[in-house]
Amino acid sequence: MDDVRKQLRDAAAEHRPDRERMLARVERGMERDAVDQLGAASRGRPRRPAPWLRIAGATAAVAGVFALGGYAVASLVQGEDPPPSTVGTPAAPDSPAGPSPSASTPDDENAGPSAPAEPAQPSGKATKGTPGKDAAPDTKRPPKKSDPPPSTRRLAPDAKSVEDGYLWSDGSVDPQSNDFWAQSTLTFKTGEPLTALSVELRVAQTGGVADTGNWRSLPADDFTVSVREEGDELVYRWTLKAGRTVPEGEHVFAGQYNHAEGGRDAGEDTYAAEATASGRKAAVRGDFARTS
Template identity: 50%
Template sequence: MTMQRDVHDELRARLHEAAGAHEPNRERILARIERGMAGQERTDHRATRPPLWGWARIVGATAAVAGMLAVGGYAVASAVKDDPPQQTVAVSPTPVKSPDATSRPPASPKATPSSGGGPQDPVEPSNPPSRTAESTPSAPPAAALLPATDDTEDGPLWSDGSVDPHSNDFWAQSNITLKTSEQLTALTVQLRVAQTGGVSSTGAWRSLPEDDFTLTVAEQDGFLVYTWMLKEGRTVPKGEWVFAGQYDHDRGGRDAKDDTYAIAATTDGQERAVGGDFASRDDDEGDS
């Protein structure tokens, strides 16, 4: 009984130690028990034992092992219960970015083995496929400049150019007035504002229906050019009409002496043209 108690105490100590390490190993425990029992048998027992006592020893040892395993399992469960479970966080490996067609460096020349064992000729790298250029919306093409003329009257047409009196030190509006005594089947009106510094469009309007005209605004040859073109199939009735271009400019009273306008029209199958310039600032001040 003392031998079994000693073995039991040793087993409990080892099981508690194994439970603390969280690595219980049933096979190692059984192997240690068998080795301990074999050593005790050689030292304490006599060479000859009655067969009945041998079977009793085997049955007792088996019972002791079963009891110790039960106690060991309880110790393991107690040890595991006493120690709080440690949580571990699984961290995924950092993804490796695979190079794509845009980041892959150009292929380096590769050598191919020659049949004669001599110097190897480098293979020229193949050209990478070219990307298709993305289409970007383009601004409407600038209208062709109309021929300049100083004739303000031609047949049924009459015209005049003036700077709107509401213009100020930072902003201005140039007005083109057109009078026609006949219906027009084609009409193009063009305003050319000289780039005197900071000139940029802020808008445009006309007294005729907006849907009847196509408007383009563009920088051309040092001028900000406004072009109104009557759409095909539309007409301009008899009357007096205004076409106006608005723009910012550098601070100060702007001089419009280099600004011009031109008008091309068709009436009764005949082409007509009028045009002119704008009164300079000095002329306006003199008139006042």
């Protein structure tokens, strides 16, 4: 294959077309056409197409043959296939149905660039400013003015005694308290099992009072416990969980806290409790002895 390409390359390089010979043949053909035209005119026959048209066509054909031949030789020498030829086709006439959707009209040209289409809204979602078909209604309501939640309501506000029916109570400061720390102890006695019980201890803020812990003699899992600051008081609260009971007997609740250095006066501290036994309610309230 390499020898064939080399021979073709050499032949193409040495080839020189004989232009004089080709022009001479064209001139002889033109002379024959002139004679034929004159003879046809003398005999009344229709004239054939002008000889120059035929000559131009013949010349173009010869040039095309040489061009294609040279291109084919070059392709073979270079070892490449000629690219596929394309044939131009005239544009189709306009359809009577009007321009295609992609064609531009004068109105489109004067209208400027079209605005991008808005994205479709997901189904079930509300558009801006308009509630959606499946959108959930707004269930928010302004808070109603009502009594404070039970967790912040003072227990037994109307109780005036440390004893009420089956419930008895007492409040004291643990003797182990010192100049920096103290424990307030609440003792309750009940003559009946309790199905509900809430106990509250309020320690006045006398300076540096801060929670350090709390405990109860009853099971810890039976109660929910909260410690919070409310005004000038540190408030402990124990609440018996639903379905739990407190057996009859004596029970202790205690709150522990730090305070400013020195002896602390517990005279402003208070406690309270509310209980239920056999459907009967009881409420007690008390305070602590003032330090002299």
